Amino acid sequence: MASLHAFxxxxxxxxxxxxxxxxxxNGNINVSHANxxxxxxxxxxxxxxxxxxxxxxxxxxxxxLSLWLExxxxxxxxxxxxxxxxxxxxxxxxxxxxxxxxxxxxxxxLMPQNEQKDNVVKGPx
Numbered sequence: 001m002a003s004l005h006a007f008x009x010x011x012x013x014x015x016x017x018x019x020x021x022x023x024x025x026n027g028n029i030n031v032s033h034a035n036x037x038x039x040x041x042x043x044x045x046x047x048x049x050x051x052x053x054x055x056x057x058x059x060x061x062x063x064x065l066s067l068w069l070e071x072x073x074x075x076x077x078x079x080x081x082x083x084x085x086x087x088x089x090x091x092x093x094x095x096x097x098x099x100x101x102x103x104x105x106x107x108x109x110l111m112p113q114n115e116q117k118d119n120v121v122k123g124p125x
Contacts, residue, residue, distance in 0.1 A: 005020075022035050036077055036078060036079035036119060037053050037054070037055055037078050037079065037080075038047075038051075038053060038054045038055070038078075038079060038080040038081075038082070039057060039072055039078055039080070039081050039082065039083070040054070040055070040057070040070075040084075041056075041057050041058075041060075041065075041069070041081070041083045042056065042057075042059055042082070042083070042084035042110065043058060043059045043084060044084060044112055045082075045084050045110055045112060059083070059084060062087070063115050065083075065088065066092040066095075066096065067116075069081065069083065070095070070099060071097055073096070073099045073100055073103050073105050074099060074103065076103060078103070078105050079104075079105060079106065080106045080108070081100070081105055081106065081108070082108045083107070083108070083109055083110065084110045084111075084112065085109070085111065085112075086107075086109040094111065
């Protein structure tokens with residue numbers, strides 16, 4: 001049986017996007033959510049403006065991240081979950097991925113480009 005220490009802190013997210021998005025995609029993400037919340041868990045990325053049913057949370061320390069994300073998903077009020085630099089061990093990621101499938105939550109890993117200023121997520125959602 002493999003040791004827990006054999007798992008790495010990198011995993012393949014369900015979706016990854018560069019922030020800000022290049023102009024080929026118009027920089028917009030359009031996701032309908034039927035009055036459920038869109039969560040942004042990040043330290044350096046913010047929404048462009050205040051939108052209904054969108055909330056930004058400061059990213060917790062790495063040891064608490066998995067638990068926070070699981071609680072957000074299992075609360076049943078989340079439609080979209082955007083996380084800046086999502087990095088979890090393999091077991092935590094697989095659990096989060098399955099919860100997102102079970103609760104019908106779109107999980108997106110945001111990867112800011114350091115050479116560009118103004119890392120902003122644009123709506124509306």
